[in-house]
Amino acid sequence: MSGKRARWQLLDLLRGIAIIAMVVFHVAWDLYYFGYSSVDVTTVPGWVVFQKAILSSFLLLVGMGLVLGHGEGVRWRAFWRRWAFLVVAALLTTAGTYWMFPDYFVFFGVLHAIALFSLMALPFLRLRWWATALVGVAVIAVNFAFNDPVFEQRWLAWIGFWPNSPPTSDVVPVFPWFGVVLLGVALMRVILASPLSGGISSWRSDVPLAKGVAWLGRWSLPFYLLHQPVIIGVLYAAMLIQPPVIAPPVVGDVAGFTASCTTSCGANGWSANQCEAYCSCALEQIQERDLWAMLTDPQAPDVVQLRDLCTAMTLE
Numbered sequence: 001m002s003g004k005r006a007r008w009q010l011l012d013l014l015r016g017i018a019i020i021a022m023v024v025f026h027v028a029w030d031l032y033y034f035g036y037s038s039v040d041v042t043t044v045p046g047w048v049v050f051q052k053a054i055l056s057s058f059l060l061l062v063g064m065g066l067v068l069g070h071g072e073g074v075r076w077r078a079f080w081r082r083w084a085f086l087v088v089a090a091l092l093t094t095a096g097t098y099w100m101f102p103d104y105f106v107f108f109g110v111l112h113a114i115a116l117f118s119l120m121a122l123p124f125l126r127l128r129w130w131a132t133a134l135v136g137v138a139v140i141a142v143n144f145a146f147n148d149p150v151f152e153q154r155w156l157a158w159i160g161f162w163p164n165s166p167p168t169s170d171v172v173p174v175f176p177w178f179g180v181v182l183l184g185v186a187l188m189r190v191i192l193a194s195p196l197s198g199g200i201s202s203w204r205s206d207v208p209l210a211k212g213v214a215w216l217g218r219w220s221l222p223f224y225l226l227h228q229p230v231i232i233g234v235l236y237a238a239m240l241i242q243p244p245v246i247a248p249p250v251v252g253d254v255a256g257f258t259a260s261c262t263t264s265c266g267a268n269g270w271s272a273n274q275c276e277a278y279c280s281c282a283l284e285q286i287q288e289r290d291l292w293a294m295l296t297d298p299q300a301p302d303v304v305q306l307r308d309l310c311t312a313m314t315l316e
Contacts, residue, residue: 016217035244063184113172136182
């Protein structure tokens, strides 16, 4: 086991920039969710590219950091301590988002992915850089070559390969995103073996802004955990002062569908318990399979299949 490498301020600076960009994205998403904005950042192309760029930078830095911290010999005590913190943080994220956004809770988000990918990447710390890069490219490429709707189910969605994203505010599947971590591993191996290593590792900035952003990057994990509760708290306080003028689209879809479904079901002579079971089944299927756009066509094959499935489950 080797000694701990000195921190690279440049990497902390890049991580800090990524954290700031992530906060900007989450503020925009929260404003939409709470009805203060009409811009759905999950569908607007520019925002989608921005989100993918942020995630890519984070995961690339995860791979680079693994090499920097454990490339000459895994420091197991430090590794397991950080890994346990990641797992606890991931579970807290799941619990917190399930409480706040039960229809869109985070079941396998950034922290879940980093915890798993950190374990999966360990064998590649000893592989030649070009072999690691090839595997990374293959992991990314196979995601574009194959997909199947079965992977849209939450219990499989963490793997990837889904044609449509499952209902969640954050999901980072193994395919393609583990490939980005492997590219980070390969990139850092190349840097450490090149003449650039000395200059990059010793680079320091005394500019207050750069030092502040680098400090933020050094403590990125605690900041990641705290930033959303702070943003949501501010928005809740804002709602007490000035309610949003735009109906929250996400909540509106769910509430509107539930009310309409319950009314229609009752008109067909079903009991309240039967209607609750049927509408819960229908809502779950709509969210898991992203069928919102098809609800305007009652005879669409997927809608007919949904009705038949939920009717059978309710009356069995």
